[in-house]
Amino acid sequence: MTTPPVRAPRRDARANRESILSAATTALSVDPHASIDTIARGAGLSRRALYGHFEDRDTLVRELIAKGASRFNDIALRIDDTDPRVALGRLTAMLWNEAAHVQVAASIALDEQHVSSTAEALAPLRRRVVDLVREGQAAGSLRDDVPAVSLARLIEETARTVITRMDAASPDALSLAVRAVLSISGLSWREAQALLAAHPDLVATQS
Incomplete structure (x- = not known):
């Protein structure tokens, strides 16, 4: 007996599903x-x-x-800067430029019910941050008074706090987000300023 072909979802059904996901993104970014x-x-x-x-x-x-x-994991895998400080700054900036998606994920992550699901889904991104921290510590460019895994978690929490507390439309928001991550990573404000001056593309606004 021939198995009947599987029908693709009707266009209106696909549209409705995307509308639900879009509405959920909007609603949860305001109230998790x-x-x-x-x-x-x-x-x-x-x-x-x-x-x-x-x-x-x-x-x-x-x-x-x-x-x-x-989306976040794909971004993390695209980061290929040889300087871990620049790589962390670029990762922060690229995630920030996904502002709407980042904010809803950060809001969901703050919901205790979904912490474990979020952590599992973001495992590749988290591993990349830990690797960058270890490289930076080995090179002496990032603080080493905190174990790599703990510092990576501090970086994550700093980024998430900035993302959820700041207005993404603010002209200084991207620069401040990157500076916050660099600061918790061990750079002084002068070192962060010099790094961004040497790599202005890190905080260039993307359309």
Whole structure:
């Protein structure tokens, strides 16, 4: 017996699913505890229609985490600067330029219910940060009074705090985010200023 071909989702079904994900990104970036009703209204759909695409709120949030993490992990793998300080600055800047996606992931990560899911999804990015820290410590360019894994976590927490507390539209936001990461990594403000002066592309606004 011939197996019937699998039909691709109808265009309107795909559009509705993307609308839900977009509405969830918007809602959760403002309130990480936004309800299904709020998300459905943002997508212009009924609660029942939303449940036709996602089994429950947790399933929806997990897909958002996976989508955001995939973008972040890809960015981390593209960083190839030989100077760990420049690499950390570039990584911060590139993530910042994904502001809307970064902010929703950071907000979700602050929700205790999804900390473990976020950590698992962002494992490649976290490994890259640890590797950069170890390289910097070995070269004497990053602080070594803190173990590499702990310093990498401090860098992550600093970046997440800046991202969730600052207005991404501010003209100084990108520079301040990069400087905050460099500072916690062990650079003085003068060293950070000199590094950014030597690599102005790190904080160039991307359209």
